[in-house]
Amino acid sequence: MGRSLVVEADGGSRGNPGVAGYGALVRDAESGEVLARRAAPLGKASNNVAEYSGLIAGLAAAVQIDPAARIEVRMDSKLVIEQMAGRWKIKHEDMKRLALQAQEIVRALKVAGGSVDWGWIPRDKNKDADALSNDGMDGRTIMQNLWETTGSDAFDADDAGAGESADEGVAGRAAAPDPADAPGAAADAEAAVPPPPSKAPTRILLVRHGVTDFTVEGRLDGRGGPNPDLNEQGRAQAKAVAAGIRAKVGDRQVRFVASDLSRAQDTIRHAAEAAGVELHIDPDWDEQNFGSWDGELVRDLVQHQDFRRLRDDETYAAPGGGETHAELVERVREALLRTIESSPDGGVAVVATHRKPIMVVLADILGLDLAHAWLLAVAPGSFTGIEVWTDGHGSISFVNDTNHLRIPPQQ
Template identity: 45%
Template sequence: MGRSLRVEADGGSRGNPGVAGYGALVRDPGSGEVLVELAAPLGTASNNVAEYRGMLAGLRAARTIDPSADVEVGMDSKLVVEQMSGRWKIKHPDMRELARQGRDLVAEITAAGGSVEFVWMPRDANAHADALSNRGMDGEELEEWREQSGADHAPRRDTEQAPTRPRAGREEATRIVLVCRGGTEQSERAAERVAALVDDADVRVVTADPTRDAGTGETVAERLAVTPRADADWDEPSEGETHEELTTRVVTAWERVVADGRTAVIACHRTPILVVLAHVLGLPRERMRRLAVDPGSLTALEVRPDGEVLVAFTNRT
């Protein structure tokens, strides 16, 4: 049986959507000792997305400390608490994906013999996490781990599940290659070009939709000898989706890839690629479409340790 842990999490957005950040901590409920403090900016996101991201960061940290822990997650967001408890429906696609990630974490902890319970707490009782989320909105990144006094083991870092922001102290730029999906021949050529660019053994391949993007994503993944992962936030615009909603969704996906810290190859429709380029270059919506992104083309970006993003090239065929 694992130990008892308490996660306290919060998130905020100045503008909703606007400048967003999250904060989370894990404490020993018996002694009150704080074991982990986390905070990170999220770029432009909604308040609800930030709340979810704080919850995910806290749960991952608790799992890292003890994968079989009995975890209580306290938040002042009734939306997140009720949705994660299964009492409220989840309609927004951003929330569905984040909730899915949360359920996966809960399932992992439960499978290891632990448990997870979500509880609502008044805002003033969540002041510590709220202060951390404000530090995130101010652009600060914090990942501070402390050993519990008398603990028989220190927290172990999880190498399988990505952290929620770039790892502190990363000394090399993170390379991200965006591949515009194409036909069979275009996908094969793209896979060869990606293989020539990527010599990092620790590489991940993400495909937006397994049914539509499989031809490109799976071809690239097979060439790199890795298993592709699906992330619906990289999908093309859905019917009725506004540009603002699309941008929030894709930027959220971009932030997750950057946070992973590994070389990444994303196979997706051209529109998400345009959104990423517009985001990192500060282009207004009306100029975004002036960028050429052809089927099977490659767009490469590098994210430096200080967060600066460099566009190495675009539309390479």
């Protein structure tokens, strides 16, 4: 039976849409003790987007405390509560995206044996979360893990800066490099707390490549295939990515790494050039090889039973020289280890890669099997922030951050 927790969340916008921020906290349900506090600015956004962002941050913090927790969510937004409970429809695209992220956290929680109850409360009963959301609107980023006695936050308040992601992820135990590691290890609350590290972790910003024509058309585009370039939208995303990297990295030393595929390299080339550093190419960060299916429309392939095997069976390879998921995992783990070993002490590694390699890294940290790893959303041009130690332990500070893509880059 998981720990009983209460998530209180809120968000606000001064102008609706206007200067926005979110706030959330997690309490022990029995004692009322505050275990975690979260707040961050969102730039220009609506009240509803800010409220959903607070919910995501609160859920993520609760799952970080206990991946199998019994959670009661309390918010003064009746809209968010009713939509998440499934009683009201979601029409706005930004809210659909954020609701999906919240639902993915809930699904992973339920798989681990946890639960979530949704409850509306009056505004005067939600003052603590409201105060934190005002901190976010004032430009403050707060990531306090008050229950921890070891380890460190992945991106603390000094690291985050204005514009830190609302799409915080879940911290947990990374699967050790041995592929025989038990996939359900992250569900163990004791295993979720890593031992004291022998050296500082490596901070890694994973960037999914920008949009190509294949992305728009819904075609498979793995390694060994047509290797499409960024289209006009993707090139605009690359400029926004460069600005977003500058905001997150600041003055730290940074190493830029990209897969061997052109769309990944072109997504962070602007950022590397602006930093005056070399862009290193590592083919092990490439997308999975889909064999003869490369370039095919996914909507045509989903009808085939073999294609479904590719999603569910880690030992299955697409016809025509495709790569199994297990083979992909092995090379991505090697790429991650090289990235850790070659990154500057106290600096950041920025890695431009693809959906499935990012999925592999997150699934390793969370201990997810292949079927549940597919629930992780990683949009084109998005950021995912992690910290990883050389012994394989890691934590996730945010997933699928696309805030920078909503702000036009400075010319």
